Amino acid sequence: MTNLITVMTAVHGPGAHHLPDAYKSLLAQELPEGWDWQWVIQEDGETEEVTPYVPDNPRVSFGQGRAGRAAMARTMGLSRAEGEYVKVLDADDMLTPGALARDLAALLANPGLGWATSRVLDLLPDGTTVGFDQDPPEGVIARGAVLAHWQAHDYRAQVHPATLIVRRDLLLALGGWMALPASEDTGLLLALNAVSDGWFTAETGLLYRKWPGQVTSQAAHVNEQEREARMAVVEARAVTLASLTGWRLSAQ
Structure with a gap:
């Protein structure tokens, strides 16, 4: 039986033209023997704009639904996710060669970990790239460390959520992505x-x-009132989860 990583992509009409680049980066991934990927694409809406860019590949699952922004699209896409792990890939982003294999290696070598992230480069319109100059060292990120850094750095985490790969069971237990207009x-x-x-x-x-x-x-x-509200509920959820006994993840 093949083990799967589900790559989860929410897309809306204006960004659909970037899907071929995301797909090309996915096709370039090489995984260990016995592993494969499934690409779940979920449109945020029901238009005719996205379908022309969806690849004809049995490993690709495409769905549509009522518009509700990216969080709802990804969570609805979970209904078709079959992988042991779920990897986020926004429609306008691209994986680098070896990204999925490195994610998988880290999680398989450390069964007590629930998720992994990686370094990001911003790809600018002129084709140049810019990196974050305060990445943490490679290795384990301790429980609670992201919240502490985020609170101390104006709601900015030390790792990028667009690179997340997460155990599917943990993702479901937490209810998927937060029902927010952003963040x-x-x-x-x-x-x-x-x-x-x-x-x-x-x-x-x-x-x-x-x-x-x-x-x-x-x-x-960047509307300040909305941003403060988003950050308040994000923080409250994390603090509450951290305070609940018995919610710490155990190894598989």
Whole structure:
């Protein structure tokens, strides 16, 4: 029986034209013998804009549904996720060669870990890249460390949630992505770290595309009132989970 990693992608019409680049990066991945990937693409909406960009591949599962932003699309996509692990890949981003294999190696070597992340490079419109200059060292990220860093650095985590790979059972137990208009992946990251140690890989695992149509470039994303509300509920969830006895993840 083949073991699976489910790669989860939420997409909306304006970003659908980036799917071929994401797909190309997925096809370039090499996994150990006995492992394969499944790509679950879930449209945030029911339009005719996305379907032309969905690959004709039996490993690709495409679905549509009522618009509700990325968190709802990803969570609805979980209904078709068959993998032991779920890897996030935004429609406009690209995996680097070897990213899935490195994720898998870290998690299989450390059964007590619930999730892993990796270094990110921002991919700018001119094709150049920019990296984060405060990455943590490669290795285990202790339970609670992400929340502590996030609280001390104006709601900015030391690892990027767009690179998350997570145990599917843990993802389901936490209810998927937070029902927020944005920062839903940060909310998941903090919740995961509230109940489990994680891992950071220092080698670049993702090219994070910067372009005018992405959600984080919109004015609403930096509206201070909304941002404070998002951060308040993200923090409250993580703190509450951390305080609950019996919620710490055990090894598989």
